[in-house]
Amino acid sequence: MTPTAPTKRIPVAVLGATGAVGQMFIRLLADHPWFQLAEVAASERSAGRPYAEAAHWIGSDDVPARVRGMTVLACDPATVTSPIVFSALDASVARDLEAAFAESGRMVLSNAKSFRMDDDVPLVIPEVNADHLSLLDVQRTKRGWRGAIVTNANCSSIVAVMALAPLHRAFGITKLFVSTMQAVSGAGYPGVPSLDILGNVIPFIKDEEGKIQTEILKMLGRLDGDHVVPATTRISAHANRVPVENGHTICMSLDFEREVTPQQAITVLRDWTGDDACRSLPSAPARALVVTDEPDRPQPRRDVDRGGGMTVTVGRVREDPLFSIKLVASGHNTVRGAAGASVLNAELLVASGRISA
Amino acid sequence: MTPTAPTKRIPVAVLGATGAVGQMFIRLLADHPWFQLAEVAASERSAGRPYAEAAHWIGSDDVPARVRGMTVLACDPATVTSPIVFSALDASVARDLEAAFAESGRMVLSNAKSFRMDDDVPLVIPEVNADHLSLLDVQRTKRGWRGAIVTNANCSSIVAVMALAPLHRAFGITKLFVSTMQAVSGAGYPGVPSLDILGNVIPFIKDEEGKIQTEILKMLGRLDGDHVVPATTRISAHANRVPVENGHTICMSLDFEREVTPQQAITVLRDWTGDDACRSLPSAPARALVVTDEPDRPQPRRDVDRGGGMTVTVGRVREDPLFSIKLVASGHNTVRGAAGASVLNAELLVASGRISA
Amino acid sequence: MTPTAPTKRIPVAVLGATGAVGQMFIRLLADHPWFQLAEVAASERSAGRPYAEAAHWIGSDDVPARVRGMTVLACDPATVTSPIVFSALDASVARDLEAAFAESGRMVLSNAKSFRMDDDVPLVIPEVNADHLSLLDVQRTKRGWRGAIVTNANCSSIVAVMALAPLHRAFGITKLFVSTMQAVSGAGYPGVPSLDILGNVIPFIKDEEGKIQTEILKMLGRLDGDHVVPATTRISAHANRVPVENGHTICMSLDFEREVTPQQAITVLRDWTGDDACRSLPSAPARALVVTDEPDRPQPRRDVDRGGGMTVTVGRVREDPLFSIKLVASGHNTVRGAAGASVLNAELLVASGRISA
């Protein structure tokens, strides 16, 4: 399957466009070769105002020139007309709004947790489980929607799965320990108060451990006809917030169906290129996974931007005295772990003909 | 056994007095009720200079007034005459120097790794394994030293063991997963360059994981006549450096010889008061272990100074989907995890009659 | 005038008790020798709940035991009955509420900006301008209140004035440049989002420069009968936020009515002990001002807690190529610069007989 660019750029909208993930969508879509950022929408409080005024822009870049003056719309399928809709909506409103957009015929690429674990909703990383997109047929049939919803996982689940998927395919992961050190941008804006995190660690992120323990299983799961059989890996997760701006760092210990040496694991990780379907998608990095030999890497500040933030870096692959191997993975939580994930999903949908221009 | 104060304050010396741990020794000993800080010693570079000038003092307090002008001595048993010697020496020189001091009749309380794992050297946390001090008789016999060496463990091992010991005694820990987030003060001064750690995580600390995986076993081990039978717990450790000044945070998952509920674990942790021998030692905190109910604690910046830095705080005791329970422990790495550990050991030696005033 | 302790502890209330400054009041008043913390009050949202539950406690200590269970009251003079009221209210509500409390006979010690610059309201630092308290007679006469309001200045103005007052008295400051680097705790809680300040500087704090440029003049002003003649020093202020938890650092360049050498300035600063009236007040530090010789001090993290947070540290007193001298001052913004300032003011009122027990 060769990715096929659409003949003309497809209009897209961003819901929740003023928040931290919404801003990352703006950044990634402002000059996208396949998509035209046509509409930005947000809460009632922002609606009607020019984007640059409604959003407290938190990046080190400027608001893209052509988006600055765009009027923020309300998040309503009657107002927002683009056929593709990227959702950075808050979980509190995402379920109803995303359903409304899907019902009215849009392809919704959601970054919210609301639909992730629904049986008929694909939870997809293109390099890992592109085949799960066939759940869309089930979804349309079951829900009677003219459109559909495709979700991407929680930021730390995505970064972890990028490192886990090749090893799971090769050796079958039976047990998994996960301990995360997550960047503050994962909590949105204003998010974590500086008084709580400066020079500190918070060993708690609401609902995060549960998400890691379930979403990973679905993504590593096997498509069986009209449903996904989740992986049976037993997972224990510890989620921590650290004073890092961008980039989640994840320590993992893995046990497999058979003995696996660090060298075998490294070889599998190095050789892995992910599903062919996404090889030439515009947002796909040259390498989805990079294995570093440096003894003290990956580090969020130093590895976060690899591949435009779409590459996950793995390092310290070594023997584990308790399980089989230990390793550390690091990736950009708001690019690969959020907005970039949705955009890549949308590109895959277009390239695979599931969205027609 | 009731702790007995010495009839007069015993002169003590600090070796490696100008470094980060050495400074903490100065702080803890400057006004100690049982010990008189009589001598400070450091490398040749510092010897002969007034302490306040030789040391780049890194605390938020002042150099104790009576120490400011003390002349720094060379680390030589011919020069340093105190009967009790606290060693904050670098591992590179500790083995030879500490042996020389022990040979010449001093009781050496060492914070260095050199002798920790030697069979005849006690690795002690008074509340946990005070009985291991009987190895001193073996040590004297075997080595023919007039003095002796007592060691304390690596900072993260100590903090972990404070939380593990009560559970191990009660239920027998069979498997242990450890993921640390360690403060920069653990690396000494100048230690970690700011360019390496500001807004960053370094998932690597040289030799740390090995220390955690072995020292814990010795401390949890059982004294059997003239030697310690290490615990058989299988341990996997991930060690990380985070931009925190003081206080190590340690995520752990534990499996036991039998099923243990979080509530059972909490009860054991709450009830634990440690060995009676150290209950009234001057540096022993009111509670060696505090269990917090707050959902997002312990946090290093907020819990590090509890009990003058000698209390370890445990929180988030909860079910583990893979092992039996998960929890988080946090403690002050240069107090409970280093200088305070040595001082408490010395107090125990005095109180138990192993050092006579 | 010798401070006189009240014969019995006077009941006091804290308004705005759940916020960052409110919490500092709780901390300072929980075991106060002269005051009994009898009531805590906050917004409607918190009223009726136990304090420990209503407040997101942000310190590294625990909520004082006897305050944990106190029921939070509404900020209403009909409900809150203590004769002394400490106000950590938000500026948005402070003016009306503080006036209501003063009208109903209470002595209000306000940390809010609302009344600071009113002609008949004293803006006081006990060591500096205790005599300004005689404005209270004017205030009562003019407003017909049975109680009164005494204010303390903005945090950075207070820290600056502590260093400026002795020099102004000695030499007359004609011109002053001020450039601040202010801690995040000055913005309250949740205050500054971590995404805005981690590894960053924000060269802007709303209204801060104006406050510095006016409040300093009033505090350095001279009481003339029934009013204060403000100092005529011309002031230019730059206010910056930096990623520091506690402690404002203030660079200043000063010009005087005559030539002043650094040594002359240092002598004046060293000799200054402040108004005798406050020498033995419970919250007065042993030295209100400490001059350091260290070339790289004061530093907020290292000097902030001197004198329990009530001492301002001054350093780097040196020649200025443009004005006469340059120096750096540092002080604890929520102790000396906020809650501690109000408490010290209250103590002075008691000791001077303006509040009777």
Added chain:
Amino acid sequence: MTPTAPTKRIPVAVLGATGAVGQMFIRLLADHPWFQLAEVAASERSAGRPYAEAAHWIGSDDVPARVRGMTVLACDPATVTSPIVFSALDASVARDLEAAFAESGRMVLSNAKSFRMDDDVPLVIPEVNADHLSLLDVQRTKRGWRGAIVTNANCSSIVAVMALAPLHRAFGITKLFVSTMQAVSGAGYPGVPSLDILGNVIPFIKDEEGKIQTEILKMLGRLDGDHVVPATTRISAHANRVPVENGHTICMSLDFEREVTPQQAITVLRDWTGDDACRSLPSAPARALVVTDEPDRPQPRRDVDRGGGMTVTVGRVREDPLFSIKLVASGHNTVRGAAGASVLNAELLVASGRISA
């Protein structure tokens, strides 16, 4: 004068290539259109080793592929043969080594302080004082060198001058108050220990204030035949280190030969494009100076990378109660303030025919 690209890429060397500024040179020169990075040189300790092994690379990027394996040379004009030499040498060795290279015929672009204030050595920012390069003729005559030395200023002086130069040309700055908040990368690597700067401010940088107070005057000075007449602006500088990775933030108050309104200043700053000579140099940013209207900008983390780190951002231009106007400038200290400055100088030398390919 139109910049003229050399007909073929000119071989260049970097001295002090393994340090923090040296690494920035590597980054900027690895793919330079006019220069070919032919040699890397460093101290004896590094000489003979592959670059990637000798240098502790501190960036968030990888060591450029073609530099990784280059053998580090000793800093000796007999070994290093490139006609253009960029010096990131330590001040302790720079004076002798740079002279040796200049004597042996090389054009030395120095980032060190050693020669900056020598009468016959140009201290140049191309946009500001390109005409000062004519001092090279004086230098060659006076010293008898076949080559020559061109210097760039200290990082904070450069950032300040970028904002000051247009205003000085327009209005004549008579008095200047400067207060800096400087990034840790300015201190090189390992540089500032994390224990000194995490959550802290250090109000002292060795020699920095003196450099600011003299270098600015030379750069703003007027070329008069064979020498530069320094500006007569009276300057007072306060230099501070803050926990920021990259980007110096500089608060300034300016007085002029006549009254200047903020609007007049903004207009001049907005209109300024710098010397035509450097408009199309490869490293010249689209705009050397950007004036922001945002009330809380510039901020180092958000503005540091503008123009590839070569643009200085100015904001908060407002009235000053004491002088005429206040403003804040921010720029990248190791790009515009160090390596990028030298590279731009070299480009100007080539474009103006002072270096022939």
